[in-house]
Amino acid sequence: MYITSTPTSENSMKAQLHLKTVMPSLPRAAKCAAALALFAASHAFASSGAPTVAPGKLTIGADLTYPPYDYVQDADPAGFDPAFMTKLAGHLKLQPGFVDTRFANLILGVNANRFDVIASALYVTPERAKQIDFVPYLKTGGSLLALSHTGFEPKKPEDLCGKRVSSIKGASWIPKLNDVSKQVCTPAGRGAIDVREFETSPEAAQAVLSHAVDAQFEDSAVAQMTVNKLGGRVAITSTTPLYPVVIGLGVKKGNDALLAQLKSAFASMKQLGEYQALLKQYNVAEPTGNDIAQALGTASN
Structure with a gap:
């Protein structure tokens, strides 16, 4: 509101x-x-409004190297998150401003008051929920990318045993890949999954092109954009979304006033159809209550 x-x-x-x-x-x-x-x-x-780092402004932490969610176009932030946050800030009557921050430093940044909120395709996980509060607003999944026409076409994480895999640094799927490596690959004598982390998604894709790794694990929407951008030199080899995830805005714990106002502004966006239009434009989905509970680890069995 x-x-x-x-x-x-x-x-x-x-x-x-x-x-x-x-x-x-x-x-x-x-x-x-x-x-x-x-x-x-x-x-x-x-002064009863939500406290922000700069009066009258909503300062947003985002890794602007991650299209189609967050990137720079003509010197301005672009993608789903900047479009979403600009509308959200409008409902709060605050001026949006973005702080370009590498993904692995986003939670540190919001907790150090470098910005008010994280909006950067940040996956909701129980571990992260211990460090920040979330406003869930998207659902997506992961995909595997490999060089086209090489014969290596991994469909699921278990197909990565004994292979080198690139990923953006700090991604939520890395612990899951490590678990597969320890619980499936090593006991079967197939070799561990060698996960190599990179600061940005384009760097992780370049590692595939240069044969430094065998495959890349990436968000599904980003993976499709990577394929298009590289002219088919790499291909999405997985056939279903891997580790479906919920994406959320991140707010420092204790900043309850801002958290409540973000939720109210989000509700207003839904009422006006602004949110639904963005979902359609970027081909992403709204998470259900059960999706959110699963992501937070609070779902009942």
């Missing part, structure tokens, strides 16, 4: 009316004290 100044104006007017009624009968010192009290009350109401 929009943040308005109605409560401030209404309460201020009531206070002023009360002072006008009683002020003539007060001694001079009491009049001064009453005036100061009115000023303090008005200031308190005016």
